[in-house]
Amino acid sequence: MLDKLKESLRNSPVIKKGEYDYFVNPVTDGIPLTEPELLEEVAEEIVRRFRPEADKIICIEAMGIHHATVLSLKTGIPFVVVRKRRYGLPGEVAVHQMTGYSEGELYINGVEEGDRVVVIDDVVSTGGTLLAVLEALREIDVDVRDVITVIDKGEGSRVVRERTGFSVKSLVKVDVIDGRVKVEDIPAGGQD
Template identity: 50%
Template sequence: MDQLRQSLLDAPIIEKGDYEYFVHPISDGVPMLEPGLLREIVIRIIRKANIEDVDKIVTPAAMGIHISTAVSLMTDIPLVVIRKREYGLDGEVALSQQTGYSDNEMYINDVTEGDRVLVLDDVLSTGGTMKAVLGALDGIGADVADVVAVIKKAGPNKLDDSPYEVKTLINVTVEDGEVVIVDEHGDG
């Protein structure tokens, strides 16, 4: 039950400018995602998250989709994917996503006032996407039961001074070309 830890320690590191970046099946879709790793992550999310009376799982596209789909299958909780494409459906809500990499518009459909939601994502890094998602859900009037990210990159993020607590499964940093485990059991 420690494939996540080992897969991070084995993750290739690439350099983008001055930034060292780990490449991982959960955050990048490469290297190949082994079913056992996905299963371990899903089990750990289900054990850690408050899923009681949750109406919907909400995840931003794209890398939260595989994790959230697996959690949905295991819990029978419907899945809402926040998309980068506008569909113009009734009740669609736009949000501005600002990350360390880009600024984008994203769109939420099928979440309404009073819905109890579990927010899932692959990685918490700058916190920009998660802050935008949580702000939009708050604006809709949804009840956020819990927020879980599989991997947290250590360091400050945009949620530090917010009322939201993000539970994580493992916290890491990259130092001298290697992934370093900061907290083996994550937050929360």
């Protein structure tokens, strides 16, 4: 199961961003070429394992967008994008985000108090992006039903759980060892 995802991860080049080992993959970066079969495999497994039920899917720009798109098509749940650009629309919420290799502002639009939401992103690594978004969603007073990432890397899911109480559900866990990506299965229901 998830053969395309695992193969693509094992074949990912690894680059350094400061001290951070960053793997380059179609699921997390859109390069090399992102095959539709890979995206479909990921979305089908998310639906099979986690059965997302919500009013809205919330994804994080940029690499959560393609996962939310396919997931929206498979489930019929509409999605909104947490953007890196300010629009100044009524109700817009600014979020300060810090990761292991970058820092910046994100902006949430189209989410209202009481919405039942599923948050989807490509990878949790340091937890910085998810922490910021989940805290903002808590302030908006939405009902976060699930937090799902395709890939779990590093200590980010633990950090998110400890700081917010939300468990991050992922399909696979990866680590970079000696410049190569090592992939571990996460059994359905086996995380946390």
